[in-house]
Amino acid sequence: MEARELTLRYGTKTAISKISLAILERQVTALIGPSGCGKSTFLRTLNRMNDLIPGTNHTGTILLDSMDIYDRSVDVVDLRRRVGMVFQKSNPFPKSIFENVAYGLRVGGMKDKNELNTRVEKSLRGAALWDEVKDRLNESALGLSGGQQQRLCIARAMAVEPEVLLMDEPASALDPIATAKIEELIHELKAQYTIAIVTHNMQQAARVSDRTAFFYMGELVECGPTEQIFTNPREKRTEDYVTGKFG
Numbered sequence: 310m311e312a313r314e315l316t317l318r319y320g321t322k323t324a325i326s327k328i329s330l331a332i333l334e335r336q337v338t339a340l341i342g343p344s345g346c347g348k349s350t351f352l353r354t355l356n357r358m359n360d361l362i363p364g365t366n367h368t369g370t371i372l373l374d375s376m377d378i379y380d381r382s383v384d385v386v387d388l389r390r391r392v393g394m395v396f397q398k399s400n401p402f403p404k405s406i407f408e409n410v411a412y413g414l415r416v417g418g419m420k421d422k423n424e425l426n427t428r429v430e431k432s433l434r435g436a437a438l439w440d441e442v443k444d445r446l447n448e449s450a451l452g453l454s455g456g457q458q459q460r461l462c463i464a465r466a467m468a469v470e471p472e473v474l475l476m477d478e479p480a481s482a483l484d485p486i487a488t489a490k491i492e493e494l495i496h497e498l499k500a501q502y503t504i505a506i507v508t509h510n511m512q513q514a515a516r517v518s519d520r521t522a523f524f525y526m527g528e529l530v531e532c533g534p535t536e537q538i539f540t541n542p543r544e545k546r547t548e549d550y551v552t553g554k555f556g
């Protein structure tokens with residue numbers, strides 16, 4: 310995916326300004342920067358989640374392959390199937406574990422029981438949750454631990470086989486063990502998916518991402534290979550942020 314000169318305003322307030330950034334295929338791109346710098350806003354533009362907030366307007370383009378995702382001809386439901394999202398706070402539906410993962414497939418018209426079973430199992434395996442839930446698929450998802458619920462939400466996002474996965478601080482509400490599992494999972498998922506992740510946790514960005522983009526006050530200061538951003542950034546502001554001089 311690629312943003313070109315993207316500006317987004319909430320009413321008259323500019324949240325991000327002229328962002329040009331490529332999210333490269335089958336890589337993990339981390340979006341970092343201090344609170345309020347526009348990371349989540351940018352992430353949400355990638356599958357038009359901001360459309361749901363009244364008063365937003367934008368200029369610039371975002372391309373998915375060569376399609377402008379803000380073009381009038383684009384079906385937003387189809388776009389969100391191709392560009393899935395996982396939120397900071399896990400948000401399973403008050404349904405069974407199975408039905409949570411099957412949800413998007415059923416909405417998409419899949420009815421065949423065998424096909425549904427196969428896809429649900431594949432997604433739960435992909436999200437490294439299958440072994441923990443295979444004997445309780447019909448129990449409520451709300452009975453799972455926080456870390457399991459977040460992996461369930463990842464399985465739900467994966468079930469419809471998106472090309473891109475957007476993650477907005479997916480581990481910030483989790484304990485260190487559950488966080489490590491999510492990070493391991495992100496590492497495995499990038500063989501198959503293009504991933505963009507917002508994180509406040511600098512060590513996490515360094516551990517999971519191939520590329521890092523540093524945002525500051527609505528602007529993209531710089532983006533490059535994660536190692537370079539953390540060890541040899543081009544910009545002073547990036548260096549000050551990654552070395553903890555401000556945050």
Ligand SMILES: Nc1ncnc2c1ncn2[C@@H]1O[C@H](COP(=O)(O)OP(=O)(O)OP(=O)(O)O)[C@@H](O)[C@H]1O
Binds near residue numbers: 322342344351
């Ligand atoms: N729904 C909204 N309506 C109005 N302003 C908003 C809205 N959402 C975000 N903003 C503003 O846009 C700017 C960017 O916010 P955003 O949430 O994208 O930043 P962020 O870098 O993700 O912050 P954080 O790390 O704290 O989540 C902030 O000034 C914020 O107050």
